[in-house]
Amino acid sequence: MAEATEMRMAELARRSELSVPTIKYYLREGLLQQGRRTSVNQAVYDDAHLERLRLIRALTSVAGLPLSKVREVVEAVSAEPTVIDAMAVAQDVLLGDGAQAETTGTDVKTSDVLDRVIAERGWRCERTSPAYHAAVNAVDELDQEGLTVILDRLGDYAESAEQVGRIDLDTVETVEGLEVKVRGVVLGSVLRRPLLEALVLLAQQHFAQEHFAQDFTGPGASRRR
Amino acid sequence: MAEATEMRMAELARRSELSVPTIKYYLREGLLQQGRRTSVNQAVYDDAHLERLRLIRALTSVAGLPLSKVREVVEAVSAEPTVIDAMAVAQDVLLGDGAQAETTGTDVKTSDVLDRVIAERGWRCERTSPAYHAAVNAVDELDQEGLTVILDRLGDYAESAEQVGRIDLDTVETVEGLEVKVRGVVLGSVLRRPLLEALVLLAQQHFAQEHFAQDFTGPGASRRR
Incomplete structure (x- = not known):
C-alpha cells in the first residue's frame, strides 16, 4: 500500500487503471466521493479515493x-x-x-x-x-x-x-x-x-x-x- | 422408471413435459434420434427417446x-x-x-x-x-x-x-x-x-x-x- 498522498485526477486514473471519463462518471453518479477542491476546476484525491475506485473496478470488471x-x-x-x-x-x-x-x-x-x-x-x-x-x-x-x-x-x-x-x-x-x-x-x-x-x-x-x-x-x- | 413401452408423439410430449413443436425441432436438428416409423406420417417412440429428451431439457433449462x-x-x-x-x-x-x-x-x-x-x-x-x-x-x-x-x-x-x-x-x-x-x-x-x-x-x-x-x-x- 502506498503512503497517504494527495494526487490529481490524472494520477488517480493512472494508479486506479481507470480512464478519466470513467472516474468522472463515478463522481457524477456519487459512487466515488468528491475530492478536495483546490480551485474552481481542480481537485485533489487521496488513497481513500483510490481504494474506492479499486473496489468499484473489482465489482464491475471482476465480479x-x-x-x-x-x-x-x-x-x-x-x-x-x-x-x-x-x-x-x-x-x-x-x-x-x-x-x-x-x-x-x-x-x-x-x-x-x-x-x-x-x-x-x-x-x-x-x-x-x-x-x-x-x-x-x-x-x-x-x-x-x-x-x-x-x-x-x-x-x-x-x-x-x-x-x-x-x-x-x-x-x-x-x-x-x-x-x-x-x-x-x-x-x-x-x-x-x-x-x-x-x-x-x-x-x-x-x-x-x-x-x-x-x-x-x-x-x-x-x-x- | 416406467416399463419400456412404445408411444406416440403426443404421449412423448406429455411425459417429457416438452411441446410437440419443440420435440419436432430436436428431431430435425438431429438431437433426438428418429422414432420407429409405423406409416408415412406416423412414428412411435420409446423410453430411450424419453430419456434423451429429459437430458436435453435438463441441459437447456436447468444448466x-x-x-x-x-x-x-x-x-x-x-x-x-x-x-x-x-x-x-x-x-x-x-x-x-x-x-x-x-x-x-x-x-x-x-x-x-x-x-x-x-x-x-x-x-x-x-x-x-x-x-x-x-x-x-x-x-x-x-x-x-x-x-x-x-x-x-x-x-x-x-x-x-x-x-x-x-x-x-x-x-x-x-x-x-x-x-x-x-x-x-x-x-x-x-x-x-x-x-x-x-x-x-x-x-x-x-x-x-x-x-x-x-x-x-x-x-x-x-x-x-
Missing part, C-alpha cells in the same frame, strides 16, 4: 456486477459496516435479486432435509437470509430432477462446506482496513468460487481414474468407438 | 446451455462414453469455450503454487485439461487482485475440494444406465455447485457470528449508525 449492485455495496461500505455486515452485503449481492426478493415476504420456504443437516452441524442460520433461500432452491432443483443421490449426501457436502466457510472467515480476519476488507470479502467470494470448483474438478479427475480405471483394459480403451 | 453445447453432450452420449468420458464432457461443457480454446495450443500456462498443492495431494491431473486451465486462471485472478490471503490457504481449499470431488464420484457410481448417468454427471455438477456455495454461505453466517460477535456488545450494535 461483473451491474452499477445498481455496485451502488448497494458502496453505500454499505460508506455506512462503516462491521465484518458481519460486509459479509451479509457480499452474500446478498452474490446471490442476486431473485433470492432477496423472495425472502421479503412473510412466507419463508423451508426444507426438512436441509434443516436436519443444519441442526446436525449446529449452524446458527437466519431462515430469512438469501443464503438459506438459495440452499432451499438448490435442494428443490435437485429433488425435481430426481438427483436424490446428491441429497442423500447433503450432510457430507455440508461438512466440506463448513471447512470452506471456516477458511474463508480466516482469510477475512487477516485483512486490515474496512474498505479493503469489504473488497476482500466480496471479491474473495467471487474469485474463490471458481477456484474451489476448479479444484473440485481436478480432484474428480483424480478419483475418476482411481474409481473407474479398473473397469477398462487401459486409458486407450476408455472410448468404446 | 442453461446453448444448443451447440447440448449437441456436444448428446453426441458424446451417442458415442457410448465411459463414466470418465462423461465426466470429461461435463467438465468441458461446464467450463465453457474459453477454457477449452486456450488449452488447444501447445503452450500450457501453469502455476507453481497450484502445482505444489496438486503434488501435495498426490492428484493425477491433466495439465492440458480445461479444469487445470480454469484453476490456473482462478489463481491468477486472485493474485492480480492482491488476494494472496486466499492463495496462502490453497492447500486447505484443495483438501475440502478433494472431499467434495470424492462425494461427487460416489454419487455418480450409484446411478444406473448410461444416458441417466451422463445426465446425472452433467446436471449433478450444474446443480451441486449452487448447493455447495449456498451451504458455504450458511457456514459463513455461523462462523461470522462466532468469530466477530465478541467485538461488539450485541447484534443490535453491529451497525455503527
Whole structure:
C-alpha cells in the first residue's frame, strides 16, 4: 500500500487503471466521493479515493456486477459496516435479486432435509437470509430432477462446506482496513468460487481414474468407438 | 422408471413435459434420434427417446446451455462414453469455450503454487485439461487482485475440494444406465455447485457470528449508525 498522498485526477486514473471519463462518471453518479477542491476546476484525491475506485473496478470488471449492485455495496461500505455486515452485503449481492426478493415476504420456504443437516452441524442460520433461500432452491432443483443421490449426501457436502466457510472467515480476519476488507470479502467470494470448483474438478479427475480405471483394459480403451 | 413401452408423439410430449413443436425441432436438428416409423406420417417412440429428451431439457433449462453445447453432450452420449468420458464432457461443457480454446495450443500456462498443492495431494491431473486451465486462471485472478490471503490457504481449499470431488464420484457410481448417468454427471455438477456455495454461505453466517460477535456488545450494535 502506498503512503497517504494527495494526487490529481490524472494520477488517480493512472494508479486506479481507470480512464478519466470513467472516474468522472463515478463522481457524477456519487459512487466515488468528491475530492478536495483546490480551485474552481481542480481537485485533489487521496488513497481513500483510490481504494474506492479499486473496489468499484473489482465489482464491475471482476465480479461483473451491474452499477445498481455496485451502488448497494458502496453505500454499505460508506455506512462503516462491521465484518458481519460486509459479509451479509457480499452474500446478498452474490446471490442476486431473485433470492432477496423472495425472502421479503412473510412466507419463508423451508426444507426438512436441509434443516436436519443444519441442526446436525449446529449452524446458527437466519431462515430469512438469501443464503438459506438459495440452499432451499438448490435442494428443490435437485429433488425435481430426481438427483436424490446428491441429497442423500447433503450432510457430507455440508461438512466440506463448513471447512470452506471456516477458511474463508480466516482469510477475512487477516485483512486490515474496512474498505479493503469489504473488497476482500466480496471479491474473495467471487474469485474463490471458481477456484474451489476448479479444484473440485481436478480432484474428480483424480478419483475418476482411481474409481473407474479398473473397469477398462487401459486409458486407450476408455472410448468404446 | 416406467416399463419400456412404445408411444406416440403426443404421449412423448406429455411425459417429457416438452411441446410437440419443440420435440419436432430436436428431431430435425438431429438431437433426438428418429422414432420407429409405423406409416408415412406416423412414428412411435420409446423410453430411450424419453430419456434423451429429459437430458436435453435438463441441459437447456436447468444448466442453461446453448444448443451447440447440448449437441456436444448428446453426441458424446451417442458415442457410448465411459463414466470418465462423461465426466470429461461435463467438465468441458461446464467450463465453457474459453477454457477449452486456450488449452488447444501447445503452450500450457501453469502455476507453481497450484502445482505444489496438486503434488501435495498426490492428484493425477491433466495439465492440458480445461479444469487445470480454469484453476490456473482462478489463481491468477486472485493474485492480480492482491488476494494472496486466499492463495496462502490453497492447500486447505484443495483438501475440502478433494472431499467434495470424492462425494461427487460416489454419487455418480450409484446411478444406473448410461444416458441417466451422463445426465446425472452433467446436471449433478450444474446443480451441486449452487448447493455447495449456498451451504458455504450458511457456514459463513455461523462462523461470522462466532468469530466477530465478541467485538461488539450485541447484534443490535453491529451497525455503527
